[in-house]
Amino acid sequence: MIKITNLEKIYRTEEVETVALNDLSFQVKEGEFVAVMGPSGCGKSTLLNILGLLDDPDAGSFLFNGVEVAKFNERKRADMRKKNIGFVFQSFNLIDELTVFENVELPLMYAGVKKSERKARVDEVLEKVQIMHRRNHFPQQLSGGQQQRVAVARAVVNKPKLILADEPTGNLDSSNGNEVMQMLTDLNEAGTTIVMVTHSEHDARYSHRIIRMLDGHTVTENILV
Amino acid sequence: MIRNYLKTAWRQFKKNKLTTGISVTALVLGFSTVMVLAAMVYQFKTADSQFAHRDNMYYLRSVPKEGGLGGMQTTYPLLGEIVKTCPQVVAASHYQQWYQPWLKNGQHEIQDNTTAFVDTAFLKVFPFPLKYGNRESALAGKFSIVLSEENAEKLFGNENPLGKTIAADDTTLLTVTGVLQHIPGNTSIKPGVLLTTAFLEDSPGFKDNVNWYNGFAVNYLRIRPGTDMMALETAINKIVRLNYSKERQWEQVIIRPFSRHFADNADEVGKSVVTGSLGTILFILTILVVNLINLNAGNLYRRAKEVAVKKIVGGSKRGIIVQFFTENLLVVFVSLALAVLFSYFLLVPFINSTFGARFGDMEFSLNRDYPLVLLFLLLAFVIAAIVAVLPAIRMLSLKISDAVKGKIVSGGGRTAYVRNIFITLQFLLSVIIIYVAIILARQLNYMKAGSLGFNKGDVAVVDLDLAFKDPKTASSRFNVILNKLRNHADVKSFSVNRFIPTAYGYNTNAFVDRSAQKEVWMFQGGADAGYFQTYDIPVSEGRPFDNSAADSIETRNVIINKAAEKAFGWTNAVGRQIIPKSGGPSYTIIGVTNDFVFQNFPGKVEPLIHYYTGKQALEGAAFLSLNIAKGKAQPVLSMLEKEFKEMPGKRAFNYDFISDRVSKQYQMLDSILKMTQYAGFITIFIAAIGMLGLITILLRLKVKEIGVRKILGGSVAGIATLLSKSFLVMVMIASVVSVPLASLIMGAWLQHFTYRITISWWMFLGGALMTLLVALITVGTQTIKAAMANPVKSLRSE
């Protein structure tokens, strides 16, 4: 599903040039659950942003389902993103002005799904992540774990083929963290491909394969399954 | 989707009560001011547009052959001759103001100074809608009278007065043949009473003046469509050449479209009010837009995350722009509605009470003023678009991966730079307005304080035009009163005259100095023996008029002013002879007064001649002016009031002081002053609350920074200074940059005045300090509040 070759990303600010990704290559197959690990600043988030089509690489190739997307323009990327990818962030990134239900409904609305169907689907995922009773609350009224469950619900409501998660448990205690990891595992078993960045060896063990990075480069790959 | 936009908008407003409140307040204040000013300009520009065939309406002007606009007055017989010989003229009428008869229906009496004498065809030239009566025949009878709706109500209440009679001056019975519907405020001609010229032509005082020399007639014509106007004008001037007296042959008559009438007759001050209003409108709109952009941009920093998240989950750029647009459109339209209420109930009454007399009361009717309404709707739309789209585009250009982390919040680099430019621009505009207001106020006060050349302090003016019921007795009683005044210890001097400073009228005539063949136009006035002394007008050469000389000799003597002496090119005028250009025996100049402002407030003093009005008497006099010893005015005036009871008139005993009359002349200037102060206050207020909103938003973003600084040992004062510094620097930059701009604007404006102030540095310093103070207060209080917040709390809220 994902094939990147010799990927490069350099951040240029006024004073310094940071090489965030350096000649990076790997593949992710459909249905895989991959964990990306490495020390802080090694380029994990940068990689995820590129995989999620939020950012473009400076060099290298990125095939998504066999299509070269590295040089896509903003509009095409947005389209591809909307149809295929769901995101989960460390800091949840829910919209404060929208209720739980409305946050989850948002991707469906942008995708032009009819109102009645939207309601059914949102209710279904909210049920699945066990947050149905809080559907009319605002994000600030929820605990961290509950917020992350809402974020997961939002990421999956559109039935994306790929979920990208950047330290999804980073802000959660271990029991809440395990709950979220269990949800991701369930999704993966239902067929969704997952790429997850994490600092936790414990969380990484939920995945099939661990990619270890150092200074913008893969160093080892551990196959767990 | 639209419901979703509205819902999000509503939640945004609730969350940002302060900035929403500020936006709405600024918009309401700004819009209402702009609305009223725009309505005033619109009213001025659309004056007289209610006449359907206005394009066929014309009026006559007399101009010197060399050109210029001249005046509206022609000789009286001209119009009749035009109607007789020019078939292109469909209808024509004099519009003669001469005197105002006292009109009486039983107990109800009126006297209206808009009384006009018109020809039978008047209502064909001016198609005023009639409430009662027949337009064809209303002015056909010699003793017909047509009343305005308002006057009809005063005389007859709500009943239909058609066919009822009215006594004019207790001597003539007039029959009501028509009632005009209410005439809009911005109409050039607003007669309260219409009488016939046939009636006027019978009055002896008028008949004697009708000839081919005297120019006092105002004429309106309706011309057949498609007429060759050049040919018509030539035909009219042929009549002029053929008939005008030799002395008036210098003149030429032009035929002028009625659509130009209102503007032709607006004076310089009035026109400058229109230009000033347009300038102010632009200014206020700009400051509103800049203010909203600033507030929006400020809020967008906070909303960076929201925008990024929406994009990540599939929102389109367009959708996000539409969202911002919807929010701003809501704010703008709600404000517009509130502004309508605000101006309708507060500003319009204020404007009418200050400018009404000059521009006509402001009135609103939808089917006439709808273009203005459409313009405002369009304006609201454009403003919402600008203030929503600019910041939104800026926001959307950010990288999602950065924005979602809220990176924009730190606002370094270009973003902060752009933001600072806009904030400085906002200050710049308000500082310019402050500078303009200060300089304007100085100039207007300077004109008011300027020497008038006569005593404007203590002279009491008693009205003598009281329509005495028994003129004979009144006249002899009056002589008794004058004798008492002559012997009164507290009355230093007095004058019985038709003229007083402020009330000279536009009565001019040309005089010739035979020896030099020099001709000078002079304003004409009259004076009795006490006049110049009473008003402390120095007679610097020669002597004032003498009561003890024989009237037959003294009436051949005249007194001129310095301006006239200069115009003739004399160094000493006393003893010289002049003759009126219109003919007649010569006059001897016996005195020259210093120049004093007799007519134009403010303005240049024109050449002026005074005739001798003879022995002091009630006949022909309009004012009794008294120069009374300090503090003694009241007893003297009460004594006079008692004396006047013995000679009853239709109007009550009435007096005022010349100082009151002078300030009335300055009413227009005072109105402009008030208006500028109001506009200045509004702009500063908008800028100040805009600044308040902005600093609050920016401080909210810095809550964490402030908390960390405090934990690390920063003091409240130190942190507050750090936070306010950049704002105050911007205010200072704005204060300096705006100096040349304001001096340019005001320098050009001051050129209109003969007597003007010079712009000096302290006016700018004062304005700059004022702005700095306002900024210091708004920014200071907010930053100190933020710096004093408990750091533990602020860090947790993150």
Ligand SMILES: Nc1ncnc2c1ncn2[C@@H]1O[C@H](COP(=O)(O)OP(=O)(O)OP(=O)(O)O)[C@@H](O)[C@H]1O
């Ligand atoms: N927008 C940016 N501008 C400049 N440099 C950046 C930017 N984003 C990331 N970097 C730099 O690129 C490198 C990789 O950053 P990245 O965020 O991908 O690291 P990470 O592996 O996700 O670290 P962490 O585990 O701490 O989240 C770092 O050195 C970082 O400083």
Ligand SMILES: [Mg+2]
């Ligand atoms: Mg990271």
